Amino acid sequence: MVIKYELLKKDPSSMARLGRITTPHSIIDTPCFMPVGTQGTVKSLTPEQVEATSAQIILGNTYHLWTQPGHKTVEEAGGLHKFMNWNKSILTDSGGFQVFSLAKMRDIKEEGVTFKHHKNGSKLFLSPELSIEIQNSLGSDIMMSFDECPPYPSTREYMEKSVERTIRWAKRGFEANKNKDTQGLFGIIQGGEYEDIRIHCCEELTKIPFDGYSIGGLSVGEPKDIQNKVLSFTTPHLPEDKPRYLMGVGSPGAILDAVERGIDMFDCVLPTRIARHGCAMTSSGRKILKNQVYEKDYTPLDKECDCYCCKNYTKAYLHHLVKADEMLASTLISIHNIQFLENLMKGIRESIKNDTFKEFKKSVYDKYGLDNKEQDF
Numbered sequence: 001m002v003i004k005y006e007l008l009k010k011d012p013s014s015m016a017r018l019g020r021i022t023t024p025h026s027i028i029d030t031p032c033f034m035p036v037g038t039q040g041t042v043k044s045l046t047p048e049q050v051e052a053t054s055a056q057i058i059l060g061n062t063y064h065l066w067t068q069p070g071h072k073t074v075e076e077a078g079g080l081h082k083f084m085n086w087n088k089s090i091l092t093d094s095g096g097f098q099v100f101s102l103a104k105m106r107d108i109k110e111e112g113v114t115f116k117h118h119k120n121g122s123k124l125f126l127s128p129e130l131s132i133e134i135q136n137s138l139g140s141d142i143m144m145s146f147d148e149c150p151p152y153p154s155t156r157e158y159m160e161k162s163v164e165r166t167i168r169w170a171k172r173g174f175e176a177n178k179n180k181d182t183q184g185l186f187g188i189i190q191g192g193e194y195e196d197i198r199i200h201c202c203e204e205l206t207k208i209p210f211d212g213y214s215i216g217g218l219s220v221g222e223p224k225d226i227q228n229k230v231l232s233f234t235t236p237h238l239p240e241d242k243p244r245y246l247m248g249v250g251s252p253g254a255i256l257d258a259v260e261r262g263i264d265m266f267d268c269v270l271p272t273r274i275a276r277h278g279c280a281m282t283s284s285g286r287k288i289l290k291n292q293v294y295e296k297d298y299t300p301l302d303k304e305c306d307c308y309c310c311k312n313y314t315k316a317y318l319h320h321l322v323k324a325d326e327m328l329a330s331t332l333i334s335i336h337n338i339q340f341l342e343n344l345m346k347g348i349r350e351s352i353k354n355d356t357f358k359e360f361k362k363s364v365y366d367k368y369g370l371d372n373k374e375q376d377f
Contacts, residue, residue, distance in 0.1 A: 003142060003184035003211035005243045005264075011357040015235060015262035018352040021243055023141035024182060025081065026088040028056045030243065031259050031348050033250065033341045034091060034267040039064045040074075040084040042338075043272045044330040047086045052308065053339040054346070057088060057141075059267045062134050063095035063102075067117065067124075071137035079139030091267070092140035093247070094131045094173075094188070097216075100149045108148065110165070128173035136179050143177070144214060145170045147188040152220045159192045166190050167204045174208050184211035186245060192217055193226050195233045202237035212243035215263070219248040228257050235262035252281070252344055252368075256361045259348055271337035276330045278322035281340045285368055287315070289333070294319040307339040308332075 002024065009018040021028040035042045035050060038061040042050050050058065060080055065071060077083040080090055099106065102118040112127030131146035147166040150159060170187050177185055187205040191198035205213065215234055218227050231246070238244055243264045249255060250268020258266070271281065278289045283304040287294070297315040309318075309332040321329035344364075351360035 001184070001209070001211050002180070002182060003243070005212065005241060007240055009352060011352050012355055013358045014260045016259050016348075016352050016357045017262060017264060018349055019243070019264055021089075021264075023057075023089040023184065025090070025141050026056060028089060029349055030264040031255075031345055031352075032056055032265055033255070033345050034059045034265065035271065035338050036061075036267055036269045037084065037086075037090075038269070039068065040080060042334070043276070044327065044334050045272075045338075047084065049308070049331070049335055050086075050338065051088070053335060054342040055088075055338060058086060058090055060084075060090055060092045060138065060140060061095070061098065062092050062131060062138070062144075063098035063126075065092075065138060066095065066126075066134045071134040075137035075139070079137075081139060089142070090138075090140040091142040092135045092138055092144065094144040094146040095126055095134070096131070096144075096147045096188075097149050097247070099126055100151075108165075110168070112146075128169040129176040132173050132176040132178075132185075136177065136183065139179075139183070141184060142211065143183055143185045145173045145185060145187050145210070147190055147216060149217055149220070150190065150192060152192065152217070152222045154192050156194055156197075159190075159194055159197055163190050163197055163201050167201065170205055170208060170210075174210070186210055186212040186214050186243075188214045188216040188247075189234060189238075190217045191234075193222065193230055195230075198230065198234050199237050202234065206237075206239060210242070212245060212265075213238050214245040214247055216247055218246065219254070219268075224254070224257070227254070228261065231258055231261035231263065238262075250341065252341070252364065255341075255344065256348070256364060260357070260361065271341055272330075272334045275333035275337050278318075278329060278333065280318075280333050281337050283340075283367075289315065289318045289329075290322045291319075301333075301336055302340070305336060305340060305343065307336050309336040 004022040006020045019030040037058045107114040128146040135143040187210040245265035246263045250270035282302040294315040300310045351357040
């Protein structure tokens with residue numbers, strides 16, 4: 001296998017796992033959070049700034065890089081690592097989520113999906129084989145299988161047909177990978193909230209020797225208790241010796257809940273997206289920095305953080321940047337938000353190592369006034 005996973009320790013009171021992933025470019029301690037570099041860049045940050053947050057791996061988006069600048073352009077530049085000057089690991093998604101969330105006028109057939117470009121309306125076609133071809137050109141360490149991401153909620157009848165198609169597409173994508181010696185490939189488990197369909201998908205996809213498995217179709221609008229329920233009955237059916245990845249989750253409460261249920265990897269646009277709106281994740285909850293209360297607050301953004309932003313700037317200055325609509329606001333708050341999540345992951349790993357994960361999770365929930373319902377921060 002190109003991607004090697006080592007299970008180092010299990011939490012005795014939950015399904016939480018401490019592990020290590022080795023890729024062709026780096027070693028990744030898990031559980032881990034992956035900042036999203038949609039178009040070959042983590043928005044508003046240089047690769048050096050991202051690396052300074054302790055990020056071990058970033059995510060690139062197949063759909064967006066395919067449509068701009070084009071996968072062949074990236075391949076001619078030496079691959080995505082060289083093109084964007086990132087020397088650590090890269091995971092690329094399959095483009096499937098964007099097809100089903102952004103694209104217009106979709107026509108789903110066995111061959112693949114015909115749809116319109118989300119900006120200019122031009123006709124596009126994406127198949128399992130083309131998704132892998134694009135990702136082969138990008139040269140990511142970990143590729144994702146092309147799947148159908150059904151909407152929430154979906155009927156049982158629709159989900160059954162959708163999952164069977166996803167399984168067939170997974171087999172086709174696995175066979176299409178021309179770089180089996182240099183690029184890993186993850187399968188994606190679908191099935192909505194239906195336990196037997198999810199388990200069936202697990203059983204079928206684990207027959208294919210993927211390098212890891214992702215749980216898809218969550219964080220798409222379902223209630224928090226449904227997401228946790230799905231994770232609880234899905235992860236026990238995944239191999240212990242391979243990584244488990246939950247796509248699109250980046251809020252601390254949801255990360256803690258998923259780690260408790262055996263998830264190793266996370267990604268989300270949340271930390272940089274809210275930063276662009278002047279919102280920071282901090283050790284005392286979220287802060288909306290345009291609020292007047294910060295106008296003369298000359299203290300660091302987060303007294304418990306040692307990121308570049310917190311070591312050098314005050315809430316008053318950040319308030320000024322946000323109010324003035326200065327680009328630097330997005331950069332500084334993004335640096336902080338990503339490091340905040342990387343620090344959270346570090347705390348999670350330490351707690352699993354020390355058999356104190358449940359206590360760590362409770363302390364986070366207590367500190368921020370969260371409960372186990374819909375609240376998060």
